[in-house]
Amino acid sequence: AQSVAQPEDQVNVAEGNPLTVKCTYSVSGNPYLFWYVQYPNRGLQFLLKYITGDNLVKGSYGFEAEFNKSQTSFHLKKPSALVSDSALYFCAVSPTSGTYKYIFGTGTRLKVLA
């Protein structure tokens, strides 16, 4: 079965330190990969995506993600965390099989400590 895994329910990081939120996937073919962020009582907002090309993708608010095909991973990173980055982060995969059946991970709560 196709799936997306976010192995950490919560990640704590000190403000100013680098952060990583992990995502691995099990999908056939070459999927499109996305990261979204959700603030309390809000809908999800798009951060960045990998479609093809350079494995390092840059997105909104200083976030970036690295696509690793051999490890089937798409980890979200930021060089210096801000308290305002505290939110719920979702990794998502769009299989390139001609369907629109996006698959989401279970989410990782990021807490940035002042």
Add this chain to the structure above:
Amino acid sequence: NAGVTQTPKFQVLKTGQSMTLQCAQDMNHEYMSWYRQDPGMGLRLIHYSVGAGITDQGEVPNGYNVSRSTTEDFPLRLLSAAPSQTSVYFCASSYGFTGELFFGEGSRLTVL
């Protein structure tokens, strides 16, 4: 530009009642979808549509109906509400396979 608009934001139903969650987008997106968000389970796809008159089932379609008569609107109908349908529901749209999803603000549904 309003984006994706969902109504209502909150709703309380009794078991067996029916209701419709409304979703409208003004971006001329062909793709629209409904998700439910439950703690620890992420987002699960209920139904989706790739254009007016075309709908298909997602991962958890049972108990829900959809229709797509226009590009703008994609309502989700609960036929006979059950406590297991207590959740937060999100509507999302996109312009294509490589496009990101644009989400509404969500509708919190409680079934007693």
